[in-house]
Amino acid sequence: MQSPARILVADDDADIILALELLLQQAGYQVLTASTPAQVLQFAAIKPDLVLLDMNFCSDTTSGHDGLQLLPALKQLELSVILMTAWASIDLAVQAMQQGADYFLQKPWHNSTLLQLIADRLELRRLRQRQWQQQQLAQQERSAWVAHSEVMQRLEKQLSRIAGSDANVLILGESGVGKSALAARIHQLSARHSGAFVSVNMAAIPQQLFEAELFGHEKGAFTDAKHKRTGRFALADGGTLFLDEIGCLPAELQPKLLRVLETGWFEPVGASKSQRSDARIISATNSELSSDQFRSDLLFRLNTLVIEIPPLRARPQDIPALVQQLLPALCRKHHRPQLQLSPSAWQQLQDYAWPGNVRELQHVLERAVVLAEQTELHSSDLALQPSPPQPPSDQATPLAPMGLPPFDLQWHQQQLINAALQAAEGQQAEAARLLGISRFALARRLEKS
CATH class of the missing domain: 3.40.50.300 (P-loop containing nucleotide triphosphate hydrolases)
Structure with missing residues (x-):
């Protein structure tokens, strides 16, 4: 279930804050409130989905200076901002829109109009x-x-x-x-x-x-x-x-x-x-x-x-380029130093049949990157151990690679899926039949692998 949108209401008038808080909560939104510019910036750091910002935080001013001064900081955080003021003028509205405000709203507002405006801005934000x-x-x-x-x-x-x-x-x-x-x-x-x-x-x-x-x-x-x-x-x-x-x-x-x-x-x-x-x-x-x-x-x-x-097995000449593309990205993803493959590892990648194709190649490299103890990956780090579709009952279940629990369900499931795909020559419907599951269920498992 999607969490409710968070809206920051920023105004120095307690009555306005209360009215907006009740209105927005009844509409299903999560509401944050701020009554000073410092509080606005504090809440803005947590990236609310929308900001309703009053332009004046001092009761003796109608210049709109406070809101205009806050606006650049909010837009730098890529926040959607609706400016509100009881002292509207064309010049002030033009200035606000030029500085990045999404909309300029004059007080007092109509509840239905405000709610529709908020819904439109949130939908536009989701679309972007x-x-x-x-x-x-x-x-x-x-x-x-x-x-x-x-x-x-x-x-x-x-x-x-x-x-x-x-x-x-x-x-x-x-x-x-x-x-x-x-x-x-x-x-x-x-x-x-x-x-x-x-x-x-x-x-x-x-x-x-x-x-x-x-x-x-x-x-x-x-x-x-x-x-x-x-x-x-x-x-x-x-x-x-x-x-x-x-x-x-x-x-x-x-x-x-x-x-x-x-x-x-x-x-x-x-x-x-x-x-x-x-x-x-x-x-x-x-x-x-x-x-x-x-x-x-x-x-x-x-x-x-x-x-x-x-399939990848029909184009082994593409494997080096795929590895050179995938390996640095995986190292960055898992905050590991840049790794190299040994000659034996390269040979094993070329010789393997790759029933799971490019997705399996990425999975094998990612596992090796996570578990690597040295800056050079060897064939043992790749742990390519294709299993027959149905191993004889008198043989023990193959153990997971070093570093994984011996009964790692995800690893063993992936091995069975790979073996079934290999036995079915890549036909997913036949592989699903061998595994005793629906093709839809197999597709879901492959997507998660």
């Missing part, structure tokens, strides 16, 4: 934060693209032709092979590269939230919908929407997705008006979409162009 997160994700995905091997060079040439169109693309490939990086690469090469690249993992969304996640929802549309939310189609307008694990889309939502692909129109949950999204759709799956679970007419819309990304 999500766009920033998506931009960061897109940047990470673009940096993860490696195409040094011959097979990937052929794929790169194919991308240069595909990216020039707005046709929908379906990416095929094993789990962890880099389908999201490929989608980001297509976006980067396309005419939409200046627009948003919005990614959503269909396997990670609870079934009851699929529609709201894709199309958004209005305030009060369902329980806990306390604020309006913008969906992924709206966020991707003018850019690219990447639907990973498209096979996990529930059957009852497939007609709505088909409609938006055909017309561009959709309705947020609880809305009475339709919205339009001009988003290019790139989807991905690691197993065949069966006709009994997935509409054939929707599939025809998704697979205008089909690209298959080869």
